[in-house]
Amino acid sequence: MREIDRRTRFSRRGFLQTSAAAPAAIAAGASISATAAWAADAKTIAPHAMATLVRAARDIYPHDHIGDAFYVRAITPWDAKAAKDETLQAMVAEGVARLDQDAKERHASPYLGVAWEADRVALLRGIEHTKFFRTLRADLVVSLYNQPEIWPKFGYEGSSAEHGGYLARGFDDIDWLPKSA
Amino acid sequence: MAQFDLNDDSVVVIIGSGAGGGTLGNELAQKGVKVVILEAGARYEAQDFVNDEWASFSQLAWSDMRTTSGSWRVGKDFPNLPAWIVKAVGGSTTHWAGASLRFQEHEFRIRDHYGALPEANLLDWPITLADLDPYYARAESKMGVTRTNGIPGLPGNNNFRVMEAGAKKIGYKEVHTGRMAINSQPRDGRGACQQIGFCFQGCKSGAKWSTLNTEIPKGEDTGRLEVRPESHVVHVEHDDGGKVTGVVYASPDGAMHRQRARVVCVAGNSIESPRLLLNSASAKYPDGLANSSGQVGRNYMRHMTGNVYAIFEKPVHMYRGTTMAGIIRDESRHDTSRGFVGGYEMETVSLGVPFMAAFMDPGGWGRSFTSALDGYSNMAGMWLIGEDMPRETNRITLDAKAKDKLGLPVASVHFDDHPNDIAMRAHAVQQGSAVYQAVGATRLIPTPPYPSTHNMGTNRMSAKARDGVVNKFGQTHDIKNLFVSDGSQFTSGAACNPTLTIVALAIRQAESIARMMEQREI
Numbered sequence: 001m002r003e004i005d006r007r008t009r010f011s012r013r014g015f016l017q018t019s020a021a022a023p024a025a026i027a028a029g030a031s032i033s034a035t036a037a038w039a040a041d042a043k044t045i046a047p048h049a050m051a052t053l054v055r056a057a058r059d060i061y062p063h064d065h066i067g068d069a070f071y072v073r074a075i076t077p078w079d080a081k082a083a084k085d086e087t088l089q090a091m092v093a094e095g096v097a098r099l100d101q102d103a104k105e106r107h108a109s110p111y112l113g114v115a116w117e118a119d120r121v122a123l124l125r126g127i128e129h130t131k132f133f134r135t136l137r138a139d140l141v142v143s144l145y146n147q148p149e150i151w152p153k154f155g156y157e158g159s160s161a162e163h164g165g166y167l168a169r170g171f172d173d174i175d176w177l178p179k180s181a
Numbered sequence: 182m183a184q185f186d187l188n189d190d191s192v193v194v195i196i197g198s199g200a201g202g203g204t205l206g207n208e209l210a211q212k213g214v215k216v217v218i219l220e221a222g223a224r225y226e227a228q229d230f231v232n233d234e235w236a237s238f239s240q241l242a243w244s245d246m247r248t249t250s251g252s253w254r255v256g257k258d259f260p261n262l263p264a265w266i267v268k269a270v271g272g273s274t275t276h277w278a279g280a281s282l283r284f285q286e287h288e289f290r291i292r293d294h295y296g297a298l299p300e301a302n303l304l305d306w307p308i309t310l311a312d313l314d315p316y317y318a319r320a321e322s323k324m325g326v327t328r329t330n331g332i333p334g335l336p337g338n339n340n341f342r343v344m345e346a347g348a349k350k351i352g353y354k355e356v357h358t359g360r361m362a363i364n365s366q367p368r369d370g371r372g373a374c375q376q377i378g379f380c381f382q383g384c385k386s387g388a389k390w391s392t393l394n395t396e397i398p399k400g401e402d403t404g405r406l407e408v409r410p411e412s413h414v415v416h417v418e419h420d421d422g423g424k425v426t427g428v429v430y431a432s433p434d435g436a437m438h439r440q441r442a443r444v445v446c447v448a449g450n451s452i453e454s455p456r457l458l459l460n461s462a463s464a465k466y467p468d469g470l471a472n473s474s475g476q477v478g479r480n481y482m483r484h485m486t487g488n489v490y491a492i493f494e495k496p497v498h499m500y501r502g503t504t505m506a507g508i509i510r511d512e513s514r515h516d517t518s519r520g521f522v523g524g525y526e527m528e529t530v531s532l533g534v535p536f537m538a539a540f541m542d543p544g545g546w547g548r549s550f551t552s553a554l555d556g557y558s559n560m561a562g563m564w565l566i567g568e569d570m571p572r573e574t575n576r577i578t579l580d581a582k583a584k585d586k587l588g589l590p591v592a593s594v595h596f597d598d599h600p601n602d603i604a605m606r607a608h609a610v611q612q613g614s615a616v617y618q619a620v621g622a623t624r625l626i627p628t629p630p631y632p633s634t635h636n637m638g639t640n641r642m643s644a645k646a647r648d649g650v651v652n653k654f655g656q657t658h659d660i661k662n663l664f665v666s667d668g669s670q671f672t673s674g675a676a677c678n679p680t681l682t683i684v685a686l687a688i689r690q691a692e693s694i695a696r697m698m699e700q701r702e703i
Binding site: 001003004060061062063065121128137141142144145146150151154155156157158159160161162164165166167169170171172173174176177178 | 231232233235336337338339342343346350374375376377378379385386494495496497498500501502533534535538539544546547548550551554555557558559620
């Protein structure tokens with residue numbers, strides 16, 4: 001079977017888009033912290049809240065083979081959206097404050113400082129009925145998975161017509177099925 | 182290309198350019214009838230289509246607001262997107278997968294065969310399979326359906342070969358690459374399938390039949406068919422005698438235009454067609470046009486659907502090649518020993534990563550969700566599609582509050598699963614799971630129904646005027662020059678994909694309309 005190369009390749013389009021918003025994340029590999037450039041550069045959402053959103057994004061849709069940069073890229077547009085939408089801005093501030101409050105009650109630490117994913121997920125379960133969580137999840141399921149650069153990591157090849165489809169590229173190359181009688 | 186005057190009252194106006202409207206328009210034009218097709222959506226050709234699920238959805242999908250209610254899961258997961266259908270020239274034939282199956286004999290006579298099922302509104306069609314068979318044959322020839330007319334089947338892709346191996350292992354007999362309106366060899370000026378894998382996003386090679394790449398250009402070539410894109414009909418008008426006289430439609434700038442007509446045919450799919458009839462209420466027809474029976478909008482059907490995806494130890498790459506790449510037909514029979522009436526088909530389906538994330542478990546998150554997606558390359562998938570039961574209470578109404586950008590009430594879709602639908606879905610998921618387990622599935626993913634792609638029954642055909650909206654030619658019982666030409670005519674939905682039947686009915690209706698016009702009945 002024709003397998004595909006799953007290594008990350010940033011397309012020019014994707015790189016330009018991201019590098020404008022988050023140069024450090026791509027250059028040095030991201031780490032989820034309020035001091036990261038992509039968090040510090042946010043204009044409307046506070047750096048701590050940006051970092052919390054990215055951490056929550058990773059906890060909502062955890063893929064260990066996908067780097068933080070992709071979660072950062074999924075969350076980055078929230079800053080510009082919040083600048084134009086006071087309701088959203090307030091929802092983010094309140095949502096992050098609630099997560100931090102819950103985290104402090106249970107773990108004596110803000111959400112970002114809770115070490116184990118399972119503990120953070122339990123905190124997210126506690127707010128999954130809120131508009132904040134539902135909006136974040138519904139946005140992420142598009143903004144994370146609709147990044148063409150991560151598709152190869154799932155073994156998905158994206159657009160195919162320009163390559164002549166799969167007629168000569170393995171549409172029927174499965175080789176492990178039992179021979180039919 | 183024809184261009185007709187707004188005041189030309191000799192034309193037939195068809196609302197919608199999909200399987201019903203597009204086919205009817207060409208058939209009438211071939212017979213010498215002047216036709217104006219008003220299409221709400223824009224016109225995109227094959228080169229405009231994109232192999233990108235969300236971008237294509239933005240380009241083609243009917244995303245105008247709708248509302249929902251009822252116990253169906255789609256109403257919870259997609260409250261403002263009850264249906265996944267198209268707003269573009271060619272309608273949902275740009276998006277369909279291509280499966281072209283004839284109804285079975287008993288599926289025209291469900292009241293006879295299934296009896297008086299509680300909480301359902303079963304009715305026999307006023308036509309039989311024998312009546313429709315000659316038109317099915319013409320539809321299959323027109324559309325180039327594989328495994329008919331000497332056309333070979335398509336080659337099976339990886340996704341099909343997994344399903345086929347499992348099906349044979351558990352003893353299913355009728356398993357093949359389907360009867361598909363996708364060229365397996367060049368035909369009718371269109372090339373053979375390139376196995377691109379984006380059937381739902383508009384076929385870029387043109388191998389898949391759509392009204393956009395066949396009926397509409399052929400009709401336009403006669404000089405008697407004019408297609409007006411971005412022309413959203415808001416109202417069908419009538420005279421004091423009750424006959425329809427034309428339609429009012431909005432262009433993109435919001436301006437209203439009145440196209441006069443000798444005959445009006447409604448083919449806007451089973452949500453918009455009843456909405457238009459209801460929104461056309463007048464002093465003479467206070468409950469909407471053609472609604473003396475009160476059945477307009479009722480008996481909405483959307484097929485029992487569901488999906489089984491399975492993950493295997495080794496790769497499948499299900500996205501390579503045709504989306505509906507094959508079928509298991511053994512469960513399509515009517516056999517009440519399974520605990521339900523009617524039957525279902527099992528057809529391969531695949532989604533790309535973006536749509537798999539959106540549709541696999543709407544609302545889902547966490548490791549259970551992401552570990553399933555991590556198995557994407559090793560996934561195979563099938564769609565389950567069976568007959569659902571018409572119910573008066575499953576219906577399209579005008580929303581009491583929500584309005585579209587023109588200020589008209591939007592369609593509200595109410596749907597409750599019938600106990601028969603629930604029993605059938607449970608059986609289908611169990612059998613689909615067994616197919617994949619037989620070839621070593623390590624994980625099963627029973628995915629809930631997607632927004633409805635098959636929408637049927639909201640202006641149903643009936644022998645008696647009190648039971649439905651249209652007669653056996655799709656002519657409304659109440660208004661003789663008003664017709665319904667899409668799947669909303671369906672008296673029942675059968676176990677199979679509806680497009681071939683919509684096309685066959687449109688060919689038949691064109692004959693009836695031409696004859697009635699010639700004899701000055703309309």
